[in-house]
Amino acid sequence: MNYQDSKKLPAVMENIREAMRFATSFAATMKLPPDRIMSLEMSVEEALVNIVKYAYPAAAGYFEVSCRLSPENKIIVEISDEGIPFDVLAKADPDVTLGVEERKVGGLGIYLMKKLMDEVSYRRENGRNILTLTIMRK
Amino acid sequence: MDVKNVGDVKIINILPRVDAYNAKELEDGLNDLLTGGAKKLICNFEKNEYISSAGLRVFLAVLKSMKNSGGEIVLCSLQQSVQNIFDISGFSRLFKIFNTADEALGNFK
Numbered sequence: 001m002n003y004q005d006s007k008k009l010p011a012v013m014e015n016i017r018e019a020m021r022f023a024t025s026f027a028a029t030m031k032l033p034p035d036r037i038m039s040l041e042m043s044v045e046e047a048l049v050n051i052v053k054y055a056y057p058a059a060a061g062y063f064e065v066s067c068r069l070s071p072e073n074k075i076i077v078e079i080s081d082e083g084i085p086f087d088v089l090a091k092a093d094p095d096v097t098l099g100v101e102e103r104k105v106g107g108l109g110i111y112l113m114k115k116l117m118d119e120v121s122y123r124r125e126n127g128r129n130i131l132t133l134t135i136m137r138k
Numbered sequence: 139m140d141v142k143n144v145g146d147v148k149i150i151n152i153l154p155r156v157d158a159y160n161a162k163e164l165e166d167g168l169n170d171l172l173t174g175g176a177k178k179l180i181c182n183f184e185k186n187e188y189i190s191s192a193g194l195r196v197f198l199a200v201l202k203s204m205k206n207s208g209g210e211i212v213l214c215s216l217q218q219s220v221q222n223i224f225d226i227s228g229f230s231r232l233f234k235i236f237n238t239a240d241e242a243l244g245n246f247k
Contacts, residue, residue, distance in 0.1 A: 017159055038188060038219055045190045049158045096228030105199045108227055109191035115226050 006066035011056060011081060016048045019065050023077050026067040030075055032137055039116035040077065040135055046109035047079040047088070047131050055083025055129065069137070074118070077133045086129055087122045089114070139167035147178040147246050149239060152186040156193030165196045172200070177209035180242040184215040194227055201232060210234075214242040 007022045009015040023044045027037045044065065051063045066078040093114070094107045114120055119134035140151040148171055156164055171179065181197070197211070204211050214236040216224065224230045236242040 013159055017157070020157075035219055041188070042190050042223070045157055045192075049192065052158075096226075097231075098228070100198075100201055100205055100232050103198060103202075103228075103232065105202070106191075106195050108194055112191055112223065112226060 004066070004068040006064060008062050008064040011048075011051050011061045011063045011083075013049075013052050015063075016045060016052065019048055019063065020044050023065055023067055026077075027075055027135075030069055030137055032075060032135065036135055040075070040133065043113040043117050043120075043133050044077060044079065046113045047133070049109065050086075050088050051079070051081045051083065051129075054086055055081040057084065073137045075135050075137055077135075078130055079133070080128045080130045082128050085124050087124075088131065089120060089122045139164070141167075141171070144243060145246075147180060147243060148176050149180045149182055149243075152181055152183050152189075154185050154187050156186065156189045156196075158190060158192035161190075161192035161196050164193065165199070168196065168200050172203060172207070172209070177204075177207075178246050179204070179209070179211040180239060180246075181211065181213045182215050182239050182242075183213060183217065183220055184239075186220055187217060189220055189223060191227075194223070194229060198229070198232070210246075212236060212242050212245055214239050 005026060009019055020041050024037050024041045027040050048063055055061060061083055064080045068076050070076055088110050091110060093111045117133050118136050121132045123130050142149040201211055212234040215238060
């Protein structure tokens with residue numbers, strides 16, 4: 001595998017596992033420790049699920065997962081779509097200290113992503129939503 | 139769904155992987171048990187290596203529903219990586235979590 005690779009698939013739930021495996025295989029080839037691979041896998045899943053659910057309300061579309069190793073020894077995974085503008089990071093974090101009654105069901109995925117990754121950023125570029133996940137290869 | 143009955147307690151063996159793709163099956167399976175009148179559930183995570191937010195939300199929904207109906211759901215045998223996800227989510231404080239299925243059964247005696 002090259003130090004850079006990408007995969008584009010139709011944005012449907014049936015394809016999320018394949019896209020996740022693509023990212024985790026890249027990370028494994030780059031010798032990311034297993035617990036960090038799991039963190040990456042969860043973060044990629046959350047990003048893909050958001051695209052499947054919200055990016056293309058009117059028509060079918062694609063998601064693309066691009067992986068590379070940076071000179072700073074970081075694994076960088078970009079997840080992009082051509083759907084409606086949507087910054088998943090803009091959403092407020094859930095209050096994880098609440099009790100059962102007050103706690104809302106859902107809204108946890110992006111919070112987990114922010115906690116598990118070393119860096120997460122969003123940009124809108126050329127009609128695409130691009131979410132960048134960064135994890136140190138240590 | 140893999141369910142074992144011990145008296146009136148149902149022990150559910152959670153799959154190695156619970157993600158957005160199969161969380162609905164888990165939700166349906168657990169809801170079937172609740173509809174069938176189950177009041178005491180133990181979810182055994184011994185084989186579970188991966189649970190994403192899609193899976194977590196299922197457990198929170200069942201916990202809420204059982205609190206309202208006078209039942210109880212407890213968890214056991216979480217692997218370290220899974221425990222970590224429960225900790226970050228604040229779920230470790232919402233659920234009773236036991237080290238083994240036997241200890242979890244003790245909760246219902």
